[in-house]
Amino acid sequence: MSIAQDARLQPGKSAERPATAAPTRDFGHPAVWAVAVLLVIMPLIANGFFLIEIFGTSLILGIVALSLMFLAGYGGMVSLMQLTIAGLAGYMTAVLGASGNANISLGWPWWLATPMAIALATLFGTIGGTLAVRTEGIYTIMITLAIASAFYYFTNQNWAIFNGHTGINSVVTPHFLGIDWRADIAFYYVILAVAALCFGAVSYLARAPFGLALQGVRDNPRRMATLGFNVNAHRIAAYAFASCIAALGGVLQVWNYRQISPGSVGVERAIDILIIAVVGGTSRPIGAFVGALIFVLLRTFTLDFLVAIGLDGNRFRLLIGLGFLAIVLFSPDGIVGLWERLRGWSGQGKAQAGGERHG
Amino acid sequence: MSRFVERYPGRALAILIAVAAALWLIFATWPPGLEEAFGRKKVFLSAVFNGVTLGGLYFLVASGFTLIFGLMRNVNLTHGSLYLFGGYIGYAVSVATGSWLLSFLCAFIVVALIGAAMQILVFRRIEGQELRQTMVTIGLSIVFADLMLWAFGGNFYQIQTPAALVGPIELPFVTAVKSSGEAVYLQYPMVRLVILLAAVVIGIAMWVALNRTRIGMIVRAGVDDRDILAAMGVRIQLVFVLVFALGAGLAGMAGVVGATFQSLSPGEDLRFLLASLVVVIIGGMGSIPGAALGALIVGLAEQLGSVYIPTYAIVVTFLIMVLVLAVRPQGLLAGR
Numbered sequence: 001m002s003i004a005q006d007a008r009l010q011p012g013k014s015a016e017r018p019a020t021a022a023p024t025r026d027f028g029h030p031a032v033w034a035v036a037v038l039l040v041i042m043p044l045i046a047n048g049f050f051l052i053e054i055f056g057t058s059l060i061l062g063i064v065a066l067s068l069m070f071l072a073g074y075g076g077m078v079s080l081m082q083l084t085i086a087g088l089a090g091y092m093t094a095v096l097g098a099s100g101n102a103n104i105s106l107g108w109p110w111w112l113a114t115p116m117a118i119a120l121a122t123l124f125g126t127i128g129g130t131l132a133v134r135t136e137g138i139y140t141i142m143i144t145l146a147i148a149s150a151f152y153y154f155t156n157q158n159w160a161i162f163n164g165h166t167g168i169n170s171v172v173t174p175h176f177l178g179i180d181w182r183a184d185i186a187f188y189y190v191i192l193a194v195a196a197l198c199f200g201a202v203s204y205l206a207r208a209p210f211g212l213a214l215q216g217v218r219d220n221p222r223r224m225a226t227l228g229f230n231v232n233a234h235r236i237a238a239y240a241f242a243s244c245i246a247a248l249g250g251v252l253q254v255w256n257y258r259q260i261s262p263g264s265v266g267v268e269r270a271i272d273i274l275i276i277a278v279v280g281g282t283s284r285p286i287g288a289f290v291g292a293l294i295f296v297l298l299r300t301f302t303l304d305f306l307v308a309i310g311l312d313g314n315r316f317r318l319l320i321g322l323g324f325l326a327i328v329l330f331s332p333d334g335i336v337g338l339w340e341r342l343r344g345w346s347g348q349g350k351a352q353a354g355g356e357r358h359g
Numbered sequence: 360m361s362r363f364v365e366r367y368p369g370r371a372l373a374i375l376i377a378v379a380a381a382l383w384l385i386f387a388t389w390p391p392g393l394e395e396a397f398g399r400k401k402v403f404l405s406a407v408f409n410g411v412t413l414g415g416l417y418f419l420v421a422s423g424f425t426l427i428f429g430l431m432r433n434v435n436l437t438h439g440s441l442y443l444f445g446g447y448i449g450y451a452v453s454v455a456t457g458s459w460l461l462s463f464l465c466a467f468i469v470v471a472l473i474g475a476a477m478q479i480l481v482f483r484r485i486e487g488q489e490l491r492q493t494m495v496t497i498g499l500s501i502v503f504a505d506l507m508l509w510a511f512g513g514n515f516y517q518i519q520t521p522a523a524l525v526g527p528i529e530l531p532f533v534t535a536v537k538s539s540g541e542a543v544y545l546q547y548p549m550v551r552l553v554i555l556l557a558a559v560v561i562g563i564a565m566w567v568a569l570n571r572t573r574i575g576m577i578v579r580a581g582v583d584d585r586d587i588l589a590a591m592g593v594r595i596q597l598v599f600v601l602v603f604a605l606g607a608g609l610a611g612m613a614g615v616v617g618a619t620f621q622s623l624s625p626g627e628d629l630r631f632l633l634a635s636l637v638v639v640i641i642g643g644m645g646s647i648p649g650a651a652l653g654a655l656i657v658g659l660a661e662q663l664g665s666v667y668i669p670t671y672a673i674v675v676t677f678l679i680m681v682l683v684l685a686v687r688p689q690g691l692l693a694g695r
Contacts, residue, residue, distance in 0.1 A: 078490065131681060134688040138434045138489050139644070142636050143684065145436075149633040150677035157670055267629050271497060278494060315509065321501030328494045329485070 039192060048184045052256070054296055056188050059195040060256060062292035063249035065276040066285060067242040070202050073282040074211055075238040076218035079132065081144040083273045084151045085125040085243045086250030087265030091155070091162060092117035093171065093254050100170030104163055110174040114251055121247035122240060129239025133232050148270040155262040167261025171254055182255060191252055195289070198245050202285045205241065214238050275324045281334025290335055295320070404545050406666040407659065412551040412620075414658025415558030419613035420631050421638040421650045422565060423606030429582045429645025430602050432489050433482060436496040438610050439632030440503035445470045445611025446618040446627070447507065450516045459521040459619075466611040474607025478600050500628070508625050518618040524550040554616050561609075562651055569647060578602060582645060637676060641683045643690025652692055 043051060068082045097113035099105040108116070128147050132140050155162040162168075173182035181190055205211040214234050216224045221231045254260045263269075272295065280291025302316040331338045364371040385407060424438045448469050449462035456462075477499070485491050527546040569575035577598055580588045589595040617623070617631070634657060639645075642653025657676055664672035683691060 131684050134684055138432070138493050141490075141493055142434060142640060146633060146636050146640065146677070146680060149629070150673055150680075153673040154671075154677075157673060159670070267633075271501070274494075274497065275501075315505060317501055318505040318509070321498050321505060325495065325498035325502065328491060328498055329481075332491065 043185045043188060051188050052184055054293075054300065056191050056256065058289065058293040058296045059191045060249055060252045060292075061273070061276055061296065062289035063195055063198050063252065064246050065273050065280065065288035065292055066198055066202055067246040067249070068273055068277040069280070069282050069285060069288040070205075070245065071238060071242045072277060073284070073287075074206055074214050074218060075235060077132065077140050077235065077238070078274070079129070079144045079239070079242070080141060080270050080274060081125070081128050081132075081147045081151075082242065082246045083270040084148045084265055085121050085128075085246040086253060087151070087155075087260070088124050089117045089121035089247035089250030090254035090260045090264070091168070092120050093251050094168040094260055095161060098172040099168050101163055101168050104161065104168060110172075110176075114174075117251060118244065118247040121250060122243045125243025125246065126236060126240040129236050129243070132239070133235040145267070145270070148265075149267050152262055152266050155265060162262070165262055167259060167263070169259040171258045171260070173255045173258065182258070187255070191256075194248055194252060198248060199285055199289070202245070206285070210234070210237070272320075275320060277334075279324060279327050279334055281336030281338075283333050284336050287334050287336040294335065298323075401543075401545065402666060405547070406662045408545070408547055408551070410659035410662035411655065412555045412658070413662060414655040415555040416613060416616055416620075416654075417631075417634050417638050417658055418558050418562060418651050418654035419616060420610055421635040421642075421654055422562065422647055423609035423613075424635040425639045425642070425645055425647065425650045426565075426578075426609075427603055427606040428639065430578060430585070431482070431599055434489070434493045434496065435606070436493060436632060437477070437500045437503060438606075438635055439628035439630070440500045440507070441470050441474065441607050441610040442614045442617065442631045443507060443623060443625075443628040444473070444503065445614030446518075446623040447511050447516070447614070448611065449615030450518050450618055450623065453518050459518070462518065463612055463615050466615045467608040470611025470614070471604040471608030475600050475604040477607075478603035482603075483596065483599070500632075504625065504628055507628075513625055516618060516623040517621075518615065520550045520619055524553055528552065548620075551620055554620065557616075562647070565647055574598075574601075637680050639690070640680055641691060643693030646690070646692050649690055649692035653690070 038045075039055075042055060046055065064082055064086045067085075068079060071077045071079050071082070093113055094101075095104060096106050096108045096116055097110055098107045106113075128144065131147075132143050135143060155167075156165050158164065173180075173187075175181065179186055181187060206215075213224070213229055216227075217229065217231050217234050224234075225231050253264070257264070276291040276295050277288055278291070279294060280289065281287030298320060299316060302319055303314070306315060306319075327334055331341075333340070385404065420438070420442055424435060427433055427435050427438075445466040449466040452465045453459060453462040481495060481499075482492055485495065526549060528549040530545045530547050567575075569579060577588065577593055580593075581595060581598055585595055613631075614623070617627070621627075638650055638653035638657050640653075641656055642649030642651070656679060660675045660679055661672060664675040668675065687693075
């Protein structure tokens, strides 16, 4: 009846997709360690722009996309409201903490405001999830899209809490132990730590009894219900967990830009998260980060690139849209799936999946 | 109807009381106490009329959406883009020829052709994979949005209302009684009423076509079980293309309507996509009467909301959706 029963489930039962068993195998591969070390010593290599604008932003977007990857990949629920949850966490960080808008912000210290923001956003995501699990498949997309757009229009119209379309500016970031945690290098390590934590949590949960039961629910809800699992409780719990991850990403996001406005929770941004997760590949947690890195690189350099080859530099979204279409039509598992298939063709007999970019 | 009353006497009574109260609010002369508490009747009446006409526009957009969904299980998230593109086409035609009716026709045909092309070139290849089809429509809507931004820029466009329809018309609804005892009647823009009428006519025509013709019978059979229908020798692919074209064409036509009494700009595609989503979630996916009811509810909620609780207008719409999902997840008038 409940989540407590999940331990009964035999591992491997839901391993119809290679997704389930993969994450732990990765840790033995030398390339993974190389990428991990590279990420840790990144501040020595990259300058401030690359460190925060490219890698930091990729990791943050990757965290939000990871929450969608968890829901879509393991739960079979494509939720378009993950960015909305992140946005709410960001807004709450700004509203409860200190910011330039003194009439709105309550000025709580960061160690109180941040957990509170994450808790509120998680609660919101769980309630939204409770609504969404009443429906299935494509309906989930429609309902979460409606929730995301309603939140966007609400932030635009509400001045008492969300300060309308100007949003909240000059959000104060944490300072403690004598360190400015928004300084480039310190902030990079904060992001990296949170990203690693979320990645580890998702990888672990995918193999824990709860994650296996969730994948069972994804593959055959009716059979799981017959076996005595509460299908909806698992789905709602998945939403709660994913909301918590998205909320972490949202807090980092608002610290990164030091401001938040309805533009940051717009429907297009929400769809960007879906693009990131799908392009990266929703079968494995790493896909979210791969997708985020590609997305951020494209967003940052498309303009220069298009101008360099003599085209209109403003067609970034066109390129993203076409790339997304190509991935959806030709490689449903995203870049990660494509990579694995390439490896399957070229190096037969080599060690199986693993070893791609770690973020 | 009578079965509904028998099964849910309480709900039927509540609906009856609500309808009676609404009719009284619309037709009666308001007593002074009510005017003090609620504002002037004129404001209320125009909000109701705006809501109903906006509902008409939403119905035009959402009916195509729900038709496509009902038959093909394809959540066509390019529907907003088709709406916007139809509006742009209509604008171009009306500037070039000066004819309002011609712009409707052109928008319908061009957008219907695009819809047919999408069904033949893309969706037919990934038939039955609902989630993937939806993803593809998301990708297409991004591409379309950017192409339209490229071609038409970020400006606002509005289609000129034809001269015959400009100006207000007096309606037989009393808004107030002057001290001299003379009744004041509601003045309302004619073009909005014409559009509402058109929406009602199109809605009835669709209902008749679906329920009283052979093609409608095939489409309804396809909604219920398309595999059996195909097995019985109906050329189901052709039906799919036609329905997709019709749904897309309706969106394009709605674009011309929207461009006449509102305006066109990038971002409108998302707004109307959201509206269609909420309308069909409330009304029941795949149901034409559901789309009509949902459109009416959403239009009224938006307009009344923006008059009486301006900050939370969008939340009202959203709360209605949540309420419907909580009570009747399949939508108010869903068949199954």
